[in-house]
Amino acid sequence: LAKTTQPISMDSYEGQEVNITCSHNNIATNDYITWYQQFPSQGPRFIIQGYKTKVTNEVASLFIPADRKSSTLSLPRVSLSDTAVYYCLVPGGSQGNLIFGKGTKLSVKP
Amino acid sequence: DTAVSQTPKYLVTQMGNDKSIKCEQNLGHDTMYWYKQDSKKFLKIMFSYNNKELIINETVPNRFSPKSPDKAHLNLHINSLELGDSAVYFCASSATSGSNYEQYFGPGTRLTVT
Numbered sequence: 001l002a003k004t005t006q007p008i009s010m011d012s013y014e015g016q017e018v019n020i021t022c023s024h025n026n027i028a029t030n031d032y033i034t035w036y037q038q039f040p041s042q043g044p045r046f047i048i049q050g051y052k053t054k055v056t057n058e059v060a061s062l063f064i065p066a067d068r069k070s071s072t073l074s075l076p077r078v079s080l081s082d083t084a085v086y087y088c089l090v091p092g093g094s095q096g097n098l099i100f101g102k103g104t105k106l107s108v109k110p
Numbered sequence: 111d112t113a114v115s116q117t118p119k120y121l122v123t124q125m126g127n128d129k130s131i132k133c134e135q136n137l138g139h140d141t142m143y144w145y146k147q148d149s150k151k152f153l154k155i156m157f158s159y160n161n162k163e164l165i166i167n168e169t170v171p172n173r174f175s176p177k178s179p180d181k182a183h184l185n186l187h188i189n190s191l192e193l194g195d196s197a198v199y200f201c202a203s204s205a206t207s208g209s210n211y212e213q214y215f216g217p218g219t220r221l222t223v224t
Contacts, residue, residue: 034211043114043200043215044153085151089211098143098211100153 004088004101011107018075020104022088025069033064033071034089038103044087048073075106083108113137114216116201122222123191131186131219133201141165142184143202143213144176153200159184188221196223 005023012018024033032051036044048055050062050071061074075082085103092099114135123129135142143158157176158165164176173189188195201216 032211036213038151041218043202043218044213045215046212049212087153091211098155100145100155103151103153 004090004099006086006088006101006104008102009105009107011109012078013109014079015077018078018082018106018108020073020075020086020106021070022073022101023070024088024090024099024101027068027090031091033062033068035060035062035071035073036087036089036100038085038087047086078106078108080108080110082106114201114203114214116199116216116219118219119217120220120222122224124224125191125193127191128187128189129191129221130188131199131201131221133184133186133216135182135201135203135214137203137205137214139203139205139214140181141204141206142178143204144184144186145200145202145215146170147198147200147218149197157184157186191221191223193223196221 003025032049034049035047037047038044048057048060048062050064052064055062063072083106085105087103088101090099117132121129141158141160144156145153146156147153156170159178175187177185177187198218198220200218202213204213
């Protein structure tokens, strides 16, 4: 079964680029990797999803190396409002199973 | 309009009671999910339904049962509540149960069992 590992917490300052890496072994060839953001007292919100190499949207980039055993969420020029918990999500191997990482609490300071 | 809604937002009850949490999505999605988030903020999938068919059934106690009256609703019934059931429960939906896992989450229901 797939298993994910993320740093528990990270600190940053406004305007910096933040990179959060998730290690995920045993993901299948066709599995996508997805990242979510969660603010206190809210449900998780989709940020970005990727399969290989690099994906970019209006809020983030996702880098996936060729071996696909990890992925890195990149947040350019963070602001105070980016303070949240970030989760990676991968399929778990068994039919339809989904595995959320334990989350990385990002704190952005002024 | 709220895409995924849950009721109630807060639920306080005593051990041994039976309770239900309702979930509705207006996105026209085919798959709906229930997650449990514990005090450490770990998210764990409990169930999912695709076109009224259960496709995931994690190792949750059989006191928990999902009920889907139609594609837009997936309710969670909990029997004989225990202290360890206290958590935040999130409902979610996605367009498909395939490898595209973009899910839309509800606001959560905080269940407190005393």
